[in-house]
Amino acid sequence: MANGKSNDRLYQDLARSLIEELSQGRYPIGTRLPAERDLALRYDVSRPTVREAVIALEVQGLVEVRLGSGAYVKRLPGDEDRPGFNVTAFELTEARLLFEGEAAALAATQVNDADIAEIELLVQRIAEENQDPNGTESADREFHLAIARATRNVAVYNAIVHLWDLRSTSPEAKLLHEKARHAQIKPVVEEHTAVLEALRARDPNAARSAMRAHLSAVLEGLLFATEERALAEARKATQVKRERYARATA
Amino acid sequence: MANGKSNDRLYQDLARSLIEELSQGRYPIGTRLPAERDLALRYDVSRPTVREAVIALEVQGLVEVRLGSGAYVKRLPGDEDRPGFNVTAFELTEARLLFEGEAAALAATQVNDADIAEIELLVQRIAEENQDPNGTESADREFHLAIARATRNVAVYNAIVHLWDLRSTSPEAKLLHEKARHAQIKPVVEEHTAVLEALRARDPNAARSAMRAHLSAVLEGLLFATEERALAEARKATQVKRERYARATA
DNA sequence: TCTGAAAATTGGTATTACCAGAAGGTTGCA
DNA sequence: TGCAACCTTCTGGTAATACCAATTTTCAGA
Numbered sequence: 001m002a003n004g005k006s007n008d009r010l011y012q013d014l015a016r017s018l019i020e021e022l023s024q025g026r027y028p029i030g031t032r033l034p035a036e037r038d039l040a041l042r043y044d045v046s047r048p049t050v051r052e053a054v055i056a057l058e059v060q061g062l063v064e065v066r067l068g069s070g071a072y073v074k075r076l077p078g079d080e081d082r083p084g085f086n087v088t089a090f091e092l093t094e095a096r097l098l099f100e101g102e103a104a105a106l107a108a109t110q111v112n113d114a115d116i117a118e119i120e121l122l123v124q125r126i127a128e129e130n131q132d133p134n135g136t137e138s139a140d141r142e143f144h145l146a147i148a149r150a151t152r153n154v155a156v157y158n159a160i161v162h163l164w165d166l167r168s169t170s171p172e173a174k175l176l177h178e179k180a181r182h183a184q185i186k187p188v189v190e191e192h193t194a195v196l197e198a199l200r201a202r203d204p205n206a207a208r209s210a211m212r213a214h215l216s217a218v219l220e221g222l223l224f225a226t227e228e229r230a231l232a233e234a235r236k237a238t239q240v241k242r243e244r245y246a247r248a249t250a
Numbered sequence: 251m252a253n254g255k256s257n258d259r260l261y262q263d264l265a266r267s268l269i270e271e272l273s274q275g276r277y278p279i280g281t282r283l284p285a286e287r288d289l290a291l292r293y294d295v296s297r298p299t300v301r302e303a304v305i306a307l308e309v310q311g312l313v314e315v316r317l318g319s320g321a322y323v324k325r326l327p328g329d330e331d332r333p334g335f336n337v338t339a340f341e342l343t344e345a346r347l348l349f350e351g352e353a354a355a356l357a358a359t360q361v362n363d364a365d366i367a368e369i370e371l372l373v374q375r376i377a378e379e380n381q382d383p384n385g386t387e388s389a390d391r392e393f394h395l396a397i398a399r400a401t402r403n404v405a406v407y408n409a410i411v412h413l414w415d416l417r418s419t420s421p422e423a424k425l426l427h428e429k430a431r432h433a434q435i436k437p438v439v440e441e442h443t444a445v446l447e448a449l450r451a452r453d454p455n456a457a458r459s460a461m462r463a464h465l466s467a468v469l470e471g472l473l474f475a476t477e478e479r480a481l482a483e484a485r486k487a488t489q490v491k492r493e494r495y496a497r498a499t500a
Numbered sequence: 501t502c503t504g505a506a507a508a509t510t511g512g513t514a515t516t517a518c519c520a521g522a523a524g525g526t527t528g529c530a
Numbered sequence: 531t532g533c534a535a536c537c538t539t540c541t542g543g544t545a546a547t548a549c550c551a552a553t554t555t556t557c558a559g560a
Contacts, residue, residue: 011305051512055261059305069554153341154341155416159413317542
């Protein structure tokens with residue numbers, strides 16, 4: 001028998017063991033797993049059981065089985081597991097600056113009057129939420145997602161939703177955003193209005209600029225809210241990085 | 251034998267057939283699948299093969315197997331959390347054009363020599379894969395992800411991985427990409443090389459342009475591969491949209 | 501040194517057998 | 531009559547074995 005918990009389904013124990021070994025660096029990507037018969041011997045199980053475990057890995061996309069040749073490591077476990085877990089608020093906002101800027105530009109060429117009306121309403125709601133000390137920032141999120149939807153591109157919308165979701169997925173990002181809000185750093189209505197006006201004018205370049213300006217300001221706000229020593233390094237790195245980027249693209 | 255493509259891995263054919271039946275409403279959620287021995291008889295395969303197929307469903311979370319009782323339907327295929335299920339290949343590529351262009355620009359300001367070397371190697375691998383008629387396009391994916399990583403921004407990387415994953419999640423996108431590859435529309439090495447050179451020169455604007463040019467070409471390839479009436483509409487809409495966007499941002 | 505065929509290796513599938521848990525019916529007792 | 535214990539049967543769990551097919555390696559012969 002393998003080693004893991006011996007309850008039910010032996011193949012699962014074996015699969016777990018193999019995945020464990022994979023993530024420990026034995027069997028790097030591209031290498032071949034031992035032959036089914038060898039694995040059966042090594043783990044003292046029958047070959048059918050080994051086959052079942054290997055199939056479990058195959059279905060998860062971890063290995064690729066080639067007839068007559070062997071099972072080859074295709075991807076390491078955890079390679080996709082949570083690559084967004086440690087995203088910092090800075091990275092997140094930087095990504096939004098890049099992506100939402102382009103999304104706004106595309107949206108400016110695709111919006112209709114209904115979209116404009118909806119976005120206008122959301123700007124109003126952002127203003128209202130700013131008054132309320134206990135208010136959330138849901139209107140802000142809705143504003144950005146409405147623009148993403150206005151691109152008429154589900155993939156664009158989807159990716160931007162993904163970014164917003166990372167905000168709550170990543171503990172660090174979540175924390176810093178809360179800190180910023182607590183410090184009275186709130187969505188500036190003027191910045192949102194500028195984006196709205198650019199969309200209304202169907203001017204993609206203006207929309208891109210306005211959105212970038214807005215998110216630059218958000219980034220500044222985050223930097224301002226950062227005082228902990230733990231984050232000081234990240235802050236400095238981000239500033240240097242941004243300056244380098246700004247110089248190079250100027 | 252089952253019915254599906256009879257290539258390799260009988261269990262996969264059977265798994266496909268079962269998934270097909272699941273999504274057709276036979277075996278609703280909570281019901282029990284026929285016993286392994288019965289399925290073996292019905293599909294004229296051996297019981298081990300049936301077990302392998304059921305395990306494939308189990309790993310995908312479609313069924314739950316209870317010892318001594320049977321395999322019960324847990325979730326329907328496509329019931330999954332997939333807000334990107336209906337993304338078209340056009341939308342996907344358009345999104346990549348916008349986002350990966352910016353990512354390339356950022357990457358150009360952040361790459362180091364090791365990144366360059368890695369990417370160079372991947373361009374080579376793309377060339378090799380193009381020679382192989384049965385080759386996959388994994389090097390292409392790796393190329394784009396390596397650039398995303400070179401941004402030194404996990405959020406950017408994450409979002410771009412997300413887009414690539416949509417490609418396999420969305421049946422329509424997957425289909426069209428396969429069709430395109432079948433039509434000998436393969437990653438053009440020159441386009442990738444141009445991106446590489448821009449990165450080597452640390453020139454963000456050139457990197458953005460090269461990446462956009464590359465993905466524009468991919469989009470053209472997809473349009474070219476589209477002949478079905480069913481897709482004609484999407485094709486036309488995409489063209490009109492792109493032209494409008496191009497005019498407006500010119 | 502190169503080539504090609506044979507041999508060894510490896511996955512693919514089928515058979516068969518027996519064990520263990522679950523389910524449902526049957527029997528026997530209260 | 532009703533309930534509980536038992537037993538039969540069904541179902542998955544695993545093992546052992548045999549043979550096929552594709553691939554890879556080895557090695558003899560040119």
